[in-house]
Amino acid sequence: MIELNDVKKQFGDRQILAGISLSVPRGMNYVLMGPSGSGKSVTLRNIIGIVRPDSGSVRVGGMEVPTMDRDQLMALRRRMGYLFQNGALINWLSVAQNVALPLQEHSKLSSSEVDDRVQDVLRMVGMQNSAEQSPTDISGGMKLRVGLARALVTQPEYVLYDEPNAGLDPIISHQIHELIAEVRDRLGVTGLIVTHSRACAVHCGDRIGILENGRIGLEGSVAELTSSGHPLAKAFLGSGAD
Amino acid sequence: MNAPQLVGQSLRKRVNDAGFVVDLLLRTALSLGFLPRRTRFTLDMAFNAGVRALPVTMVVAAFAGAILAMQTGIELRRFGDTGVLGTITALSMCREMGPFITGVILAATVGSSMAAEIGTMKVSDEVTALEVMSVDPINYLVMPRVIALAVMCPLLTALTDFVGICGGSLVAAQNLGVSQTLFWNSAYDALASSEHFLPKEVYVGLFKALVFGTAIATVSCAAGLRANGGALGVGLAVQTAVRNSVILIIVLGFIITWFFYFLAG
Numbered sequence: 001m002i003e004l005n006d007v008k009k010q011f012g013d014r015q016i017l018a019g020i021s022l023s024v025p026r027g028m029n030y031v032l033m034g035p036s037g038s039g040k041s042v043t044l045r046n047i048i049g050i051v052r053p054d055s056g057s058v059r060v061g062g063m064e065v066p067t068m069d070r071d072q073l074m075a076l077r078r079r080m081g082y083l084f085q086n087g088a089l090i091n092w093l094s095v096a097q098n099v100a101l102p103l104q105e106h107s108k109l110s111s112s113e114v115d116d117r118v119q120d121v122l123r124m125v126g127m128q129n130s131a132e133q134s135p136t137d138i139s140g141g142m143k144l145r146v147g148l149a150r151a152l153v154t155q156p157e158y159v160l161y162d163e164p165n166a167g168l169d170p171i172i173s174h175q176i177h178e179l180i181a182e183v184r185d186r187l188g189v190t191g192l193i194v195t196h197s198r199a200c201a202v203h204c205g206d207r208i209g210i211l212e213n214g215r216i217g218l219e220g221s222v223a224e225l226t227s228s229g230h231p232l233a234k235a236f237l238g239s240g241a242d
Numbered sequence: 243m244n245a246p247q248l249v250g251q252s253l254r255k256r257v258n259d260a261g262f263v264v265d266l267l268l269r270t271a272l273s274l275g276f277l278p279r280r281t282r283f284t285l286d287m288a289f290n291a292g293v294r295a296l297p298v299t300m301v302v303a304a305f306a307g308a309i310l311a312m313q314t315g316i317e318l319r320r321f322g323d324t325g326v327l328g329t330i331t332a333l334s335m336c337r338e339m340g341p342f343i344t345g346v347i348l349a350a351t352v353g354s355s356m357a358a359e360i361g362t363m364k365v366s367d368e369v370t371a372l373e374v375m376s377v378d379p380i381n382y383l384v385m386p387r388v389i390a391l392a393v394m395c396p397l398l399t400a401l402t403d404f405v406g407i408c409g410g411s412l413v414a415a416q417n418l419g420v421s422q423t424l425f426w427n428s429a430y431d432a433l434a435s436s437e438h439f440l441p442k443e444v445y446v447g448l449f450k451a452l453v454f455g456t457a458i459a460t461v462s463c464a465a466g467l468r469a470n471g472g473a474l475g476v477g478l479a480v481q482t483a484v485r486n487s488v489i490l491i492i493v494l495g496f497i498i499t500w501f502f503y504f505l506a507g
Contacts, residue, residue: 048374074376088371090363102375150375 001026002047002158002192007056008214009042016042018214019056024207029184029191031201033236034211040194043211044160047192048082049073060158078106081151081159081189085166087143089135089150096122096131099149106154121149125179141172148179152187159183161193165200177203198237210236263464263486266380270388270460273381280386287390291352292398299347299398300405303335306343307406308413310334315418324420328428331410332403336433336443340403341395342495345454348395349487353462356387357483360466361476369467379467388459395455396448403447446502453494458487 002024009017016039024030032040045051046058049065058065060076068076089098099118103109109117122128125145130138135146144164151159161180165173181204183189193204201208202222210218210225210232218225218232225233243251277284311331318324360383363369372379407429414420433441440448465483469475 050370050373077374077376080374082371082374084367084371086366088367090368090371101377105375105377 001059001061002030002190003057003059004043004046005057005059007043007046007053007058009039009046009051009053015214017046017053017056020211020215022209022216022219024190024192026190027184027188028206029180029193029204031193031195031205031208032211033195033201033208036196038211039214040211041162044082044162044192044194048077048080048160078102078154079157081154081156083144083147083151083159083161083164085163086140087135087147089143089146091135093135094131095127095133095135095138095146098135098146099153102150102154117153118149121153122146124152124182125149126175141168141176144168144172144176145179148176148183152183152189155187156189158190158192161191161195163194163196165195165197170199173197173199174203176200180204196236201237208237259464259468262468263461266384266464266467267388267456267460269380270385273378273385274389276381276385277389280381284386284389287386288394291348291390291394294355295344295348295351295394295398296401298351299344299402302343302347303340303402303405304409306339307331307335307409310339310406311410311413312417315414315420319418324414324418325424326428327410327414327418327420328407328425328430329432331414331425332407332429332432333443335403335406335410336441336447338447338495338499340399340406341447341450341454342491343406344395344399344402344451345458345491345495346488348391348398348455349458349462349484349491352391353458353483353487354480356459356462357465357469357479358476360384360463361469361479364467364469365472365475384460384463384467387463388456391455391459392452393455395458396451399448399451403444442502446498449502450495450498453498454491457490457494461486461490 005021006019007017007021008015008019020039020043022030032043034040042051046053047060047065049068052066061079063076065076090101093101096118099121100114103114103117107114119128119131122131125148127142127145127149130142135143138146164180165176168176177200180191180193184191191204193200195201205222208220208222208225209216212218212232218228218230220228222237226237311327314330315324315327318327360369363383369379372382411422411425414425415422433443462483465479465486469479
């Protein structure tokens with residue numbers, strides 16, 4: 001379970017998070033929506049411990065993230081996956097080497113077991129035929145799928161998705177949404193998805209939270225929010241456009 | 243903001259930057275235990291550094307040695323003492339010019355590319371991705387580069403010394419009428435008269451190169467790791483890396499010379 005309670009974060013004079021509270025139950029996908037610059041990515045970075053909150057509680061699996069030392073944080077991160085907006089692949093490694101990296105660094109698996117695991121996740125994201133390609137030779141959508149494979153290869157309990165369909169065409173976006181839903185359904189992974197996309201929220205989200213002024217302004221299932229008539233819900237979910 | 247405040251802010255930033263570099267160097271030293279795991283990558287880095295810098299270093303070294311012999315020879319000829327040209331060229335190249343030339347060229351070629359590579363990774367979230375995967379960017383990105391340059395800088399310096407002396411010998415023979423035998427004997431006598439395994443001139447020069455290589459890589463990686471703000475930030479990181487490396491080469495060169503030739507005798 002991921003829980004944030006009254007988390008505040010300020011950069012310079014700008015209050016980004018002003019007391020955000022949310023909880024993501026085990027095995028569910030929580031979709032966090034909100035305007036650009038409203039603190040969605042900062043929320044994810046607080047959860048994985050890259051950014052420390054000024055105040056408030058961030059708990060993952062019952063453990064308080066901001067007070068963790070470096071070793072505890074590294075141990076926690078091994079149980080988590082993170083999908084970056086652009087995939088954030090290491091350019092001098094091939095697709096397969098990128099996916100294998102977290103296993104090679106932390107697991108005690110043999111190289112053949114690593115290869116098998118890498119092939120499995122690449123097959124899952126439909127990238128098994130691009131294993132030897134360089135990240136510079138593949139499209140944005142393919143990079144995202146490789147990034148997702150890398151996030152999943154360690155069989156994490158939690159995956160954080162930062163704008164998983166930013167800049168993608170509707171067909172690739174749909175494939176990514178199906179993958180995210182499959183990760184939850186097949187692997188039982190707890191997910192927190194930051195997105196602007198209504199389609200992503202509808203397809204992947206069990207619960208939706210919409211940020212307003214640095215805290216959750218509206219929360220509920222897709223059906224609850226769309227039927228609420230709330231201006232925020234209309235703005236992010238109501239138009240039907242994506 | 244008034245002038246004293248601006249000066250204070252600038253000083254604070256410089257101290258902060260210097261602190262970051264020192265901290266990075268210490269953390270790199272602490273991560274040396276990961277070297278066996280990073281051997282392949284370190285060798286790749288060393289090979290790239292050597293290949294990238296070798297041609298330009300050799301050209302500059304040959305001409306630097308030639309200029310040194312020419313300028314010194316003009317004066318020595320007035321006193322009829324061109325026989326010591328080999329000694330002067332060899333000592334100058336090994337003590338000072340070899341490490342300095344190699345350091346500056348490595349800073350401009352390899353240091354700049356290190357800052358650009360790591361800076362690009364930083365602004366495109368690749369460094370954050372490593373942290374998120376619990377991969378320490380210091381032992382994964384910085385340590386192999388520092389070791390590679392710390393090893394390659396002395397090796398290139400040894401070549402620079404030799405090529406520079408060769409350049410000097412050609413000028414001595416062609417323009418100053420000093421025979422090759424006299425020049426090389428004079429150079430050999432200057433460098434061989436030592437009770438140590440290596441002559442002091444050579445080992446001090448190679449030690450300087452080791453320090454320069456370490457400093458260039460650390461400063462360049464630090465600049466890359468502090469890059470932000472997209473392509474502009476990467477450009478600034480490269481500029482910072484080269485500028486700080488050259489300043490450090492000069493300052494450290496002075497300190498090492500002072501230590502070995504004045505403090506330690």
